[in-house]
Amino acid sequence: MRSPSACIAVGSRRAVRPKRNTEAMCGIVGYIGNREALPILLGGLETLEYRGYDSSGIAVCVKGGIEITRATGKLIELKKALAGRKVMSESRIGIGHTRWATHGRPTETNAHPHSAGRVSLIHNGIIENYLELRAELEREGCVFKSETDTEVAAHLLNRFLEQGFKPLEAMRLMCGEVRGSYAFLAIDAENPDRILVAKNSTPIILGRGEGENFIASDIPAILPHTRRIVILEDGDLAEVTADSLYIENRGSIVKRQEQTVSWDPITAQKGGFKHFMLKEIYDQARVLSDTLRSRFNEQEGSVQLPELEKLGAKAKEIKRVVLVACGTAWHACLEGKFFIESFARIPCEVDYASEFRYRTSLIDSDTLVIAVSQSGETLDTLGALECASGKGLTLAVCNVVGASICRKADMVLYTHAGPEISVASTKAFTTQLVALELLALYLAERRGTMSTDERRKVLQSLVHLPSAVAQTLRVDAAVAAAAKQLASVRDFLFLGRGTCYPIALEGALKLKEISYIHAEGYPAGEMKHGPIALIDERMPVVMILQREKQLFEKSLSNLKEVEARGARVVVVTDASPEQALGVTPEATIHVPFVSSELSPLLLNIPLQLLAYHVAVMNGTDVDLPRNLAKSVTVE
Numbered sequence: 001m002r003s004p005s006a007c008i009a010v011g012s013r014r015a016v017r018p019k020r021n022t023e024a025m026c027g028i029v030g031y032i033g034n035r036e037a038l039p040i041l042l043g044g045l046e047t048l049e050y051r052g053y054d055s056s057g058i059a060v061c062v063k064g065g066i067e068i069t070r071a072t073g074k075l076i077e078l079k080k081a082l083a084g085r086k087v088m089s090e091s092r093i094g095i096g097h098t099r100w101a102t103h104g105r106p107t108e109t110n111a112h113p114h115s116a117g118r119v120s121l122i123h124n125g126i127i128e129n130y131l132e133l134r135a136e137l138e139r140e141g142c143v144f145k146s147e148t149d150t151e152v153a154a155h156l157l158n159r160f161l162e163q164g165f166k167p168l169e170a171m172r173l174m175c176g177e178v179r180g181s182y183a184f185l186a187i188d189a190e191n192p193d194r195i196l197v198a199k200n201s202t203p204i205i206l207g208r209g210e211g212e213n214f215i216a217s218d219i220p221a222i223l224p225h226t227r228r229i230v231i232l233e234d235g236d237l238a239e240v241t242a243d244s245l246y247i248e249n250r251g252s253i254v255k256r257q258e259q260t261v262s263w264d265p266i267t268a269q270k271g272g273f274k275h276f277m278l279k280e281i282y283d284q285a286r287v288l289s290d291t292l293r294s295r296f297n298e299q300e301g302s303v304q305l306p307e308l309e310k311l312g313a314k315a316k317e318i319k320r321v322v323l324v325a326c327g328t329a330w331h332a333c334l335e336g337k338f339f340i341e342s343f344a345r346i347p348c349e350v351d352y353a354s355e356f357r358y359r360t361s362l363i364d365s366d367t368l369v370i371a372v373s374q375s376g377e378t379l380d381t382l383g384a385l386e387c388a389s390g391k392g393l394t395l396a397v398c399n400v401v402g403a404s405i406c407r408k409a410d411m412v413l414y415t416h417a418g419p420e421i422s423v424a425s426t427k428a429f430t431t432q433l434v435a436l437e438l439l440a441l442y443l444a445e446r447r448g449t450m451s452t453d454e455r456r457k458v459l460q461s462l463v464h465l466p467s468a469v470a471q472t473l474r475v476d477a478a479v480a481a482a483a484k485q486l487a488s489v490r491d492f493l494f495l496g497r498g499t500c501y502p503i504a505l506e507g508a509l510k511l512k513e514i515s516y517i518h519a520e521g522y523p524a525g526e527m528k529h530g531p532i533a534l535i536d537e538r539m540p541v542v543m544i545l546q547r548e549k550q551l552f553e554k555s556l557s558n559l560k561e562v563e564a565r566g567a568r569v570v571v572v573t574d575a576s577p578e579q580a581l582g583v584t585p586e587a588t589i590h591v592p593f594v595s596s597e598l599s600p601l602l603l604n605i606p607l608q609l610l611a612y613h614v615a616v617m618n619g620t621d622v623d624l625p626r627n628l629a630k631s632v633t634v635e
């Protein structure tokens with residue numbers, strides 16, 4: 001890192017302990033032009049509210065400097081805080097942010113914009129080397145006010161500007177120092193005629209107007225003002241003035257195609273997808289990277305979860321694990337049992353939270369109780385956790401920072417799926433699987449139940465997961481075609497063995513909750529002990545067939561039994577397309593094979609799509625299915 005000639009210290013001198021603070025799901029809006037910036041920024045942030053957030057803030061250029069207002073909670077709190085600030089209402093250039101904390105507390109000090117000297121900056125993404133940068137900047141005299149990774153970027157940018165670099169050069173130098181993903185927007189009190197933008201792995205768009213320009217993380221935020229959009233690419237730096245958009249990449253000017261968006265505002269919120277559920281299914285490749293990011297060292301075969309320090313110290317003493325949850329999260333627990341038993345060699349039980357809390361639960365100090373929940377507010381899961389608290393060690397695996405379950409548990413492992421809006425859980429489930437796999441590896445390392453090589457192998461496969469998910473999503477059209485053939489059927493049976501049995505349960509649950517078609521998941525080997533009596537040409541069977549040798553052959557035998565009884569069969573498999581199945585299913589959906597641990601996750605994706613397409617064909621309210629709520633806060 002270059003040494004700064006000056007680093008302007010801001011804020012109090014109280015030491016703040018840095019924490020990892022990842023903000024991949026936040027909303028960003030920027031405006032520069034001839035109108036008052038504040039209503040445009042607030043309007044844009046309001047449009048992004050659907051993404052979920054826990055704090056917000058706005059910075060605008062005013063005569064002689066920059067004014068910032070931030071607030072925790074909903075935008076109404078920010079509006080209240082802005083009410084008396086006439087000085088801000090006159091500005092014609094500003095940046096706004098809604099923060100959805102995925103790590104680190106949702107406080108006003110952690111809310112964006114962050115400032116350093118003459119600079120004010122907002123950020124979506126993660127600065128992976130922020131601890132090193134922060135330590136170095138602190139040694140050089142910079143004083144940090146927040147716990148965020150973002151604040152290092154503000155200090156660095158301010159430093160380069162103070163060294164005399166031109167604004168975009170300073171931005172380029174700052175981006176050269178940080179490692180990770182980002183969309184940055186910055187304003188400089190000494191150049192109040194421009195907004196600086198940088199992008200790497202986190203989306204950001206520019207919107208072109210007449211005598212005004214806009215910047216946003218998502219199209220809906222600026223749709224009321226312009227439909228002329230320029231999408232920035234990784235490595236792009238932009239300088240946006242009221243009349244011009246200058247874009248460069250690696251030092252050369254680039255021209256990015258202007259596009260005209262025809263979406264209505266609601267379609268735009270859904271990222272162009274017809275439903276939030278479909279968007280969230282497609283989100284999975286990206287959010288799984290968020291679940292994994294910065295949590296392991298592949299070379300060392302090691303998992304780093306500093307938030308589980310307490311568990312790490314006690315890992316060898318744990319004699320039993322009890323996983324509790326409801327619905328889809330309960331299915332994730334069933335997969336978690338496989339991971340924990342095979343990696344960490346600890347006996348595991350999985351219980352419905354609603355059952356566990358009313359049984360005599362034998363929890364002692366050597367028991368680890370894990371409550372898994374997307375919302376963190378499910379009453380039964382909270383109740384189960386309360387039963388265990390004070391008896392054993394408790395851990396919440398949760399998606400929503402600061403939710404009730406997180407506050408109750410001794411430790412929290414966040415899944416980083418981002419806000420899940422559709423009632424039917426999709427990306428929350430897959431991120432729960434990965435979080436539980438990381439947890440099992442973490443325990444295995446500390447208990448010495450897996451060699452470094454074995455752990456490294458599992459981690460190597462996790463590295464390939466986001467791209468394998470992206471590849472899996474290509475089955476969408478084939479699944480839609482199968483759904484068309486089956487949409488009018490009234491009953492479905494989903495079969496799977498081993499780690500694919502929970503996937504059969506999840507596939508059936510997804511179908512029933514959004515299409516209202518009766519569906520059951522069953523262990524394939526149990527079929528002949530009863531359900532086989534149901535099988536005929538009116539009962540289609542979805543077989544989840546993993547390539548793992550022993551189970552593959554056994555599942556094929558079950559498939560033959562089903563076919564012999566006239567059932568219509570859909571096979572979802574990670575076996576290679578060349579591999580003979582010996583049956584002729586109505587449809588065969590192939591997903592890529594990465595590792596046997598990751599097969600269930602990938603095989604689940606076509607089932608999410610199947611439920612989705614069948615529901616659409618039946619005309620149900622996909623995102624808000626009847627009788628269901630996103631978080632169940634009653635018994």
Ligand code: F6R
Nearest residue numbers: 327328329373374375378424425
């Ligand atoms: C199914 C679904 C529900 C939830 C369950 C638990 O698609 O969404 O079954 O999984 O209500 O909710 P959380 O995970 O919020 O505790």
